[in-house]
Amino acid sequence: MHRTLTARHDRFALSRPFRIAREVKTEADTVTVSIRAGTLEGRGEGVPCSRYGESVEDALAAIEGIRPAVEAGAGREELLGLLPAGAARNAVDCALWDLEARETGRSVAALLGAPEPEPIASARTIVIDTPMMMGCAARRAAHAPLLKVKVDGRLPDAQIRAVRAAAPDARLIVDPNESWDARLVEAMQPVLAALKVDLLEQPVPAGIDACLETFRPLVPIAADESLHTREDLDRVARRYQVVNVKLDKAGGLTEGLHLARAARARGLGLMSGCMVGSSLSIAAALHIARMSDFVDLDGPIWLAKDRPGGVEDRGGTLYPPLPGFWGTP
Structure with missing residues (x-):
């Protein structure tokens, strides 16, 4: 059956600023893909990230470039x-998964x-x-079983x-978003251990993380910006103990599953993460989350208004979308 692919830019206002070491976000800009076959529609979402040289405009152009192949029947x-791996491929890949679920009458x-x-x-x-x-914010969320603490290189000790x-x-993940150097990583180890931090995520820039190859941390370190696809695992496995699989980096659920399984086969710990986007991004990521040691999928919780029928956070527990939202017949 002939397919029709469309892609558009969607913007979601945030309920409050999302501040990390390299930027402050007040809006989430996403790319929404729809693939129709007859009366059936599959949807997917990608969140372009400037850290990886992506923009909404470039993602839309890339999707338009492969539209004829997808409409002619190209699969995942x-x-x-x-x-290439990235937000554009993620949006198309997840739309194909959603469409297959509806065509076959079987959930993802x-x-x-x-x-x-x-x-x-x-x-x-x-x-x-x-x-x-930050202490006040943590007090309001203290009932949640897992907190992720964003820091930079200025006051990490006091903030944590x-x-x-x-x-x-609460279990704690500390995420400097590449803002530390090797000296600060080493100096912070006793603090992280004493405060019972469970995970340190991407403390140094991806371009200089070779310094971690001979480092023996007191707290496991996770690769985020340093990891995109399976091709990165040889290098990453020498430097990190855990990997953060994000579908926007991997370029879709298809590669995300390949990456997660390959990481597990190497004995690496697994984390599932996300960009700040809507529940349409998170619905697919839940299939990585169930395999993971750490789950960080609170992107939609920051939106002033999410897509109807999406995920729901109740006290730090994330509930799946309503039936029919994504990935179900």
């Missing part, structure tokens, strides 16, 4: 050769031979602010201590 594995979980997504503990993010304000004091029982 073929798509891996048509577009059934197609994978896996259980349907269930409620799962997902990190609540504490963005960069003064230590006092403030969060831990406000949320003594």
Whole structure:
């Protein structure tokens, strides 16, 4: 059956600023793809990231370039050769998964031979602010089982201590977003261990992370910006103990699953993450989350208004979208 592919730019206002080491976001700009076959429609979302040289305009142009191939019947594995890893491929790949579920009458979980997504503990993010304000934010989220603490190179010790004091029982991920250097990583190890931090995520810039090859951390370190696809694993496995699989980096659920399985085969810990986007991004990522040691999928929680029927956060537990939202007949 002939397909019709369309792509558009969607913008979502945030309910409050999302502040990390390299930027402050007040809006989420996404690319939404629809692939129609007769009366059936598959949808997918990608969130272009300027850190990787992506823009909405470039993503839309890339999708337009492969539209004839997709409309002629190109599938997910073929798509891996048509577009590079990134937000554009993610949006198209997830739309193809959604369309297949509707065409076959089988959910994406059934197609994978896996259980349907269930409620799962997902990190609540504490963005960069003064230590006092970060402590207040952590106190409001202290009931959540997992907190992700954004820091930079200025006051990380005080910021993490403030969060831990406000949320003594929560598991903690500390994420400097590449803002530390090797010296600070080493100096912070006793602090991280004493405060019972579970994971340190991408402390140094991806371009200089060779310094981690001989480093023996007291707290496991996760690769985020340093990891995109399976091709990165040889290098990453020498430097990190955990990998953060994001569908916008991997370029879709297809590559994300390949990457997650390959990482597990190497004995690496697994984290599922996301950009700040809508529930349409998160619905597919839930199929990585169920395989993961750490889940960080709170992107839609930052939106002033999400897509109807999307995921719901209740006290740090993320509930899947309503039936029919994505990936179900």
